[in-house]
Amino acid sequence: MKKNSQLISFADGITLESGHILNSFDLMIESYGELNESKSNAILLCHAFSGNHHVAGDDKDLGTGWWDQIVGPHKAIDTNKYFVVCCNNLGGCAGSSGPNTINPDTNKIYGSTFPQVSVEDWVKSQKMLMDNLNIPYWEMVAGGSLGGMQALQWTIAYPDKLKKAGIFAAAPKSSTQNIAMNEVARESIRKDKNFHDGNYHDHDVIPKDGLKTARMLGHITYLSEEHMDNRFGRRFQNSESKMNKGIDYEIENYLQYKGDQFAESFDANSYILMTKAMDNYDAGKSKGLIESLKNIKAKLLIVGFYSDWLYPPERGKEIQLAAMQNNINSSYVILTGDHGHDSFLFHTDKYSKIIRKFITS
Amino acid sequence: MAIELSNIIKDWVPNKSKVIDFGCGEGSLLKELMIEKNVFGYGVEINDTKIQECIAKGVAVIKQDIDKGINEFESANFDLSIMARSIQCLKNPNLALNRMLSLSKRCVVTLPNLGYWKCRLNIMNGKMPVTPELPSSWYETENIHLCTIKDFEKLCADEKINIIDKVFLNKNSNRGKFTSIIPNLLAVEGVYLLEK
Numbered sequence: 001m002k003k004n005s006q007l008i009s010f011a012d013g014i015t016l017e018s019g020h021i022l023n024s025f026d027l028m029i030e031s032y033g034e035l036n037e038s039k040s041n042a043i044l045l046c047h048a049f050s051g052n053h054h055v056a057g058d059d060k061d062l063g064t065g066w067w068d069q070i071v072g073p074h075k076a077i078d079t080n081k082y083f084v085v086c087c088n089n090l091g092g093c094a095g096s097s098g099p100n101t102i103n104p105d106t107n108k109i110y111g112s113t114f115p116q117v118s119v120e121d122w123v124k125s126q127k128m129l130m131d132n133l134n135i136p137y138w139e140m141v142a143g144g145s146l147g148g149m150q151a152l153q154w155t156i157a158y159p160d161k162l163k164k165a166g167i168f169a170a171a172p173k174s175s176t177q178n179i180a181m182n183e184v185a186r187e188s189i190r191k192d193k194n195f196h197d198g199n200y201h202d203h204d205v206i207p208k209d210g211l212k213t214a215r216m217l218g219h220i221t222y223l224s225e226e227h228m229d230n231r232f233g234r235r236f237q238n239s240e241s242k243m244n245k246g247i248d249y250e251i252e253n254y255l256q257y258k259g260d261q262f263a264e265s266f267d268a269n270s271y272i273l274m275t276k277a278m279d280n281y282d283a284g285k286s287k288g289l290i291e292s293l294k295n296i297k298a299k300l301l302i303v304g305f306y307s308d309w310l311y312p313p314e315r316g317k318e319i320q321l322a323a324m325q326n327n328i329n330s331s332y333v334i335l336t337g338d339h340g341h342d343s344f345l346f347h348t349d350k351y352s353k354i355i356r357k358f359i360t361s
Numbered sequence: 362m363a364i365e366l367s368n369i370i371k372d373w374v375p376n377k378s379k380v381i382d383f384g385c386g387e388g389s390l391l392k393e394l395m396i397e398k399n400v401f402g403y404g405v406e407i408n409d410t411k412i413q414e415c416i417a418k419g420v421a422v423i424k425q426d427i428d429k430g431i432n433e434f435e436s437a438n439f440d441l442s443i444m445a446r447s448i449q450c451l452k453n454p455n456l457a458l459n460r461m462l463s464l465s466k467r468c469v470v471t472l473p474n475l476g477y478w479k480c481r482l483n484i485m486n487g488k489m490p491v492t493p494e495l496p497s498s499w500y501e502t503e504n505i506h507l508c509t510i511k512d513f514e515k516l517c518a519d520e521k522i523n524i525i526d527k528v529f530l531n532k533n534s535n536r537g538k539f540t541s542i543i544p545n546l547l548a549v550e551g552v553y554l555l556e557k
Contacts, residue, residue: 178427
């Protein structure tokens with residue numbers, strides 16, 4: 001698989017939805033496969049909240065790509081046929097401009113001064129990326145969860161620039177419960193003594209404990225009850241591999257491990273910024289969902305998973321029903337997936353077939 | 362779907378209308394309607410393999426168990442709803458019929474005729490009908506609400522549903538010469554265009 005990673009600079013900057021201007025910014029991207037001569041095989045993938053530009057294959061720093069089960073040679077999104085692009089979202093912490101990068105205007109780390117970005121801003125910056133790469137349109141824009149919201153926003157913001165949108169385990173807006181969960185996570189970060197109102201870089205510390213707790217909570221919401229039961233049950237952790245003395249159960253050890261791992265690699269300000277962007281997104285916020293989807297030209301594939309209680313399948317159906325009112329070619333499929341909300345990340349025979357057939361339809 | 366049946370339905374579908382096909386299978390009828398009549402078509406199907414085929418054809422499809430409700434489609438303003446060879450499988454065919462007519466101006470319903478002489482012969486021999494058109498045994502059939510042409514038309518009258526047009530098909534799925542003379546005895550399948 002031909003893979004290419006690069007940091008692309010946008011010297012003209014961007015005006016954000018909030019009115020804030022970034023005078024310049026960078027996007028870290030990864031691409032797979034090759035753009036064909038007619039430039040008709042480009043696919044943009046949008047990552048979810050804690051994802052990044054590294055979608056497929058193994059990387060010594062970033063590990064296995066977040067959608068490696070779906071993207072690659074001969075996989076559902078076949079990199080032998082398609083030129084697949086993904087960028088680390090603006091405000092993220094994996095190479096693109098964000099709270100943990102240097103503000104070129106001040107030569108200091110942005111930290112808490114990095115402006116709040118929105119799903120709309122991400123899509124706008126991805127459109128700038130598309131122009132930078134000389135891609136006339138995307139054959140498909142797809143993503144799961146927060147990535148699905150971006151795919152939906154693409155169909156609204158740039159109806160002529162994509163043929164298809166794959167919206168998986170997503171919703172037209174976050175629910176009250178989603179916002180509530182995110183707020184608990186943010187609160188645990190803010191209350192970490194090392195947070196310093198987001199200016200922890202100035203103190204040479206990171207709010208690791210808060211970030212860890214936030215991730216542990218998040219992780220519970222990504223899995224289903226059944227999946228947790230099957231995978232961990234009420235089994236006790238064996239004493240040699242306990243992360244700490246207080247642990248009794250395997251699930252505790254698992255969450256401790258995942259939390260630690262995440263807290264070492266993710267940026268706390270990015271966590272707050274990304275979850276806020278998720279909470280603030282509402283595809284129908286100005287004129288209602290039906291009216292907002294009116295000009296969509298892309299064909300939509302909306303997939304939900306029975307075991308997903310974070311963005312349950314009915315939330316995806318809201319998008320399909322609103323699209324149908326506008327006579328938009330829109331399909332809605334519910335699939336079984338063992339992994340709760342995270343099911344969109346994993347290959348199942350039916351899921352991969354649906355994606356594959358949608359792309360070639 | 363048999364050619365004659367799909368031709369009959371096509372004749373009843375106005376150009377550029379908005380159509381929903383309950384139990385759309387692999388989406389063949391909708392695909393034809395999309396190409397020949399420029400319809401905005403949506404299929405409703407529960408079988409995953411058939412759903413995949415719809416998507417491969419570019420036919421919009423919604424995964425849903427029709428028995429669990431079709432109310433949610435009411436806001437979408439359909440011109441026509443179609444239920445081909447499925448109404449006898451539902452728990453409440455009469456409710457489904459009324460709902461279809463509240464979510465679309467007209468609806469097309471096709472159903473196997475239990476009054477067909479071969480079915481009657483089976484029953485006269487003391488057995489539940491098993492015919493080429495109704496091939497399953499009583500214990501494994503999905504057809505839990507079979508009826509005759511007469512029964513169906515009585516239901517329409519009781520529910521104040523107008524039969525705009527109807528066609529009767531013989532065992533070869535054609536409009537046989539004599540089929541429409543005594544449809545309740547000679548028709549294998551009834552095809553109805555309804556309005557309320």
